[in-house]
Amino acid sequence: MTSVLPAADPWPALRVRDWPDTRETLHMWTQIVGKVRLALAPMVNHWWQVPFYVSARGLTTSAIPGRRTFDMEFDFVDHRLVLRTTAGAVETVALEAKPVADFYRETMAALRRAGIDVSILARPVEVEESIPFAEDRTHASYDPAQAHAFWGQLVQASRVLSEFRSHFIGKASPVHFFWGAMDLAVTRFSGRTAPTHSGGAPNCADWVMTEGYSHELSSAGFWPGGDGEGMFYAYAYPEPPGFRDHPVPVGGYSTEWSQFLLPYETVRTAADPDALLLDFLTSTYEAAAVHGDWDRAALEDDPARRAAPR
Template sequence: MEQWPSLRVADWAETRETLHMWTQIVGKVRLAHAPLVNHWWQVALYVTPRGLTTSAVPSETGVFDAEFDFCEHVLRIRSSTGDERRVGLEPKPVALFYEETMAGLDALGLHTSIQPVPNEIEEAVPFAEDTLHASYDPAAAHLWWRQLVAAHRVLSRFRAEFTGKVSPVHFFWGAMDLAVTRFSGRPAPRHPGGAPNCPDRVMVEGYSHELSSCGFWPGGAGEGLFYAYAYPEPAGFQDHPVQPGEAAYHPELGEFVLPYDAVRTAEDPDGTLLRFLRTSYEAAAENGGWDRRALEDQPTQRAYTARTPA
């Protein structure tokens, strides 16, 4: 299979909007059970060899997980009791997916109460009332997951080059993006909030410390985009030379962006994306006065040295 598949945003817009709501429901289930971790890291989903998972979530009697399988097109909810329930991924309204998911949890003894309204979107229709979003194209969902797999591979390599505080490579269902975030170690000014249908305290916690974040968002025009931003944005950030040539600072978004198709069609897609991730991070670290000597690392060299006989 192609490592970097092509999927135009316009060709799967309706499926994308439906999946956005479905992932919010499952993400909120994790939020309801998992203890708070800094920057809300406990709510995210993770890329798997078949889709997206909550990973193990604590419950009163053990653990459970929920995984979107974009190969078999099913949501699996598994309990440490050995029991499992499935919800089919097929054309169906968000309201029905919500009903089936909550019923599956109840059947496993995982009674869950969530805030049943989506976050970070302008028109937040309660899940139980959403009959508008009902599309599911299995081929498109599979291609999107393969985009996530490709991005995850490179983001993971980039993450490994940092010894300071750094997030996992994780999927945030609020904005529907796959992200990894590095931190300078210094506190940041209080975030003003303002995300649609999202309490300001969410953004205040998420941006409590100075950071440089990057990731993949399957939205906008074309085939989606890679992004990179800093909070707070230091003077000189926008003018920093970021590679490759297709990358540019987007004033309205307040971040550097690189079209997905510029990576996909490059002679060396992985290397092209790494240049973007590294140079956009440098824009934050250099202009923000980060202690790069203390925060950065080359783990492959360190591992090689550790294996070399004395």
């Protein structure tokens, strides 16, 4: 049955401990589709050709160029994976409780029927246990209400992160969903190169992280893990001296995670969730820019001023 975000509850409540089975299965499914985009899309700096984007129905790859351009979308309203091509083909895979192995087989078959020839590295990355997709019958859960609520979290987070992004005129990433760690992120860059990153992500080559962190940055986003209902986070690479001690109005610095954290639940239950989250995003960026000596006059501007008639 079709469902939509309820107007009375625009910031959905979804406790991390209540949906681990669906979350872990969905994580593997997104990696399968993400690896299709990785295999076919032209390389972009920091791997920006591989993430998904929040859509009006779920998460989309956006158009993947090639001899036959196509897109793939996780539809969390009607609970199906939809594949569409410029040739008019439409294929679907049901989002329902099923093993990763079955989802992988059905998705690759849908691609073949649509005339898409693709070969992927068919195992997950950035996870401790990398079970080949074709053999994974461990992850087999899907609760439609939980997936829909997660999408609702992403909708709200993406909206505020997009507003935050609009105040920066230097190099900045889109607001995008990285399926490796299953987080939504936006990243600002100072314009300077960074020290070589040491890597260390599980089942992920170090050179992948080296490319991702090739330039000095300040990144923030939402991760559906940790405690409570998930976490908003912010970090700098490289972390400048004084960064972690910079005063922020909400949230705090975690020495365990080496980043600032703000519980999603704190934002959701605030009198003005947007304002609270923007305070967190702005102040943690300032921690990176101030202590990292960024050229703020050249990198920041008021979007309202830019939109006004000249």
